[in-house]
Amino acid sequence: MGRWVPNAQGRLIEAALDLYSERGFEQTTVAEIAQRAGLTERTFFRYFADKREVLFLGSEQFERSIVEGLERAPAALTPLDAVAVALEHTATFFADRRAHARRRYAVIDANPELQERERQKLGALAAALAAALQRRGVKATSARLAAEMGVAAFKIAFENWISQPNESPFERSIRNAFEELKSLT
Amino acid sequence: MGRWVPNAQGRLIEAALDLYSERGFEQTTVAEIAQRAGLTERTFFRYFADKREVLFLGSEQFERSIVEGLERAPAALTPLDAVAVALEHTATFFADRRAHARRRYAVIDANPELQERERQKLGALAAALAAALQRRGVKATSARLAAEMGVAAFKIAFENWISQPNESPFERSIRNAFEELKSLT
DNA sequence: ACACTCACGTCAGTATCTGACATCACGGAC
DNA sequence: GTCCGTGATGTCAGATACTGACGTGAGTGT
CATH class of the missing domain: 1.10.10.60 (Homeodomain-like)
Incomplete structure (x- = not known):
């Protein structure tokens, strides 16, 4: 011992x-x-x-894996589509953690201080995605907008996913969110 | 005395x-x-x-005035355009406060804790806009997405505006941001 | 005069977070 | 087999953020 x-x-x-x-x-x-x-x-x-x-241990690793997904995305993709592809990769991250994700979300949802921190993490994610987009040659303003739009879609998709029965995959939620986002313009 | x-x-x-x-x-x-x-x-x-x-006194009033702008926007407008119109109204709010806005922004920009609070306020704004959109008959997911996109455009527009020489009006920054946002899909 | 209000002060206490230093199993050097 | 770091944890003292209870006294209305 x-x-x-x-x-x-x-x-x-x-x-x-x-x-x-x-x-x-x-x-x-x-x-x-x-x-x-x-x-x-x-x-x-x-x-x-x-x-x-x-409650936020591992969020840097989470962010890194998404950024890597963006870096590996086909160069021909439009900025927004590249972000979408990168975020779809998080599905493997969440696959068998729905119960834990729900529990954690409930705690955060019940407290404004924790929501602040959550937003901070998502803001950092958006900044990292914007930087990665700029490395792909996207100009600064477009990069930041595409990144923020992507993170917004991710948020809605995540909330939709944890409210869904256990069979529904995260990819479906993400794709729906991005389609709805595109239909808004 | x-x-x-x-x-x-x-x-x-x-x-x-x-x-x-x-x-x-x-x-x-x-x-x-x-x-x-x-x-x-x-x-x-x-x-x-x-x-x-x-550093955030008056942000509720700021939020209320934007929501009122959204409620007064023509019913025919698309959700995103209605949000754009509402946010353009904030131009009067900022008109002669660029110096003060710059100073405040510099302080917030230098400290993560303050950025957390700033994001919290913008998150609350997005939630209020989404609620107002739903009152216009927009369905929940679309409302939230449009609201988040609008707030993202507002953030970029604001940063663009305070980095601009003193003559450039806030409306221009806002309109540019929304145009760029639409061109991304 | 009288009481009442309300903005602020005083005081005591709890909780978060930090720096400095102590402890002592473990693992290697010899 | 003994000695010596190393590193994870404990101990202690303190600064700062925030809160509740209560005191104070000029202004205000009657």
């Missing part, structure tokens, strides 16, 4: 998600999360910059 | 904007803002829910 129980970060995430679900985000203190994970408050802040970030 | 110097809220806003500009948002404490305004920390929190909110 090692000195420390393994997977401290994972235990913190589980404890946080449990407590945020049970009694709400504001009503749970970091000390409580740490205690449930068998750690101290100080250790929590070694793993997470703040109380919210515990 | 009354017991209190008048315009406490205005003094707090000025003091905050000054200090945030001079030494950055994180590096200024609420106690310092209050002291510069000749008040106490406790009074700051009577006027503003938190340290960030002092």
Whole structure:
């Protein structure tokens, strides 16, 4: 037996998600999360910059994988279609995580502070997509607009997906959202 | 002379904007803002829910005026065009405030926490616009997408406007952004 | 005169987040 | 087999954001 129980970060995430679900985000203190994970408050802040970030671990990796999808998309595609293709790749990311995604979404949906952080992450995603589009030769304004439109479609698609029965694939939600978006102009 | 110097809220806003500009948002404490305004920390929190909110006073009124613009827009307009018309009305709001807008934008642009709040406000604006569109008979998904697209165009237009010389009107930036947005599909 | 209001102050407390330093199993060097 | 880092965690002290309870006194109406 090692000195420390393994997977401290994972235990913190589980404890946080449990407590945020049970009694709400504001009503749970970091000390409580740490205690449930068998750690101290100080250790929590070694793993997470703040109380919210515990729900957003892996979002940089998520962003990177989408940007890579955009970089691999056929050069002939229109900016918006390239973004659509990149976002469709996230389907594999979500495939068997619908239950977890729902739980996490419920927690975030119940608290404005967490929604702020969520928007921040999606804003960063839009910025990264815009930068990747510019690398494809799209001019700055078009790149930013296409990226923001794509992220908007993604948001709507995601909410649609988690409200759907378990069989419906994420791709369908994404494609529907983009089609509806295009029909609006 | 009354017991209190008048315009406490205005003094707090000025003091905050000054200090945030001079030494950055994180590096200024609420106690310092209050002291510069000749008040106490406790009074700051009577006027503003938190340290960030002092930069966002009036955003509800701003949102309301845009929503009213959308409600007054001709019923024949397409959802996206109705949003465009509503956002063009904000030109009067900004007309002679470019200097102030630039200063405020610089402060927000320099700090992620403030960007979070800014995105929150724009997200609320998008939600309000979507609700107003639904009242016009637009179905939910289309309404949300059109609202998000409009807000994206507004963001780009605003940044374009404050980077422009002083003569260029806000309407021009908004119209350009919407045209570019439409050309992307 | 009198009470009532309301803007602000005072005080005490909780929670978030940070820096500095201590501890001690583990793994390698010798 | 002993010694020595290394690294994950604990301990402690403190700054700052924010909140609730209550005090204060000039203005205001009667």
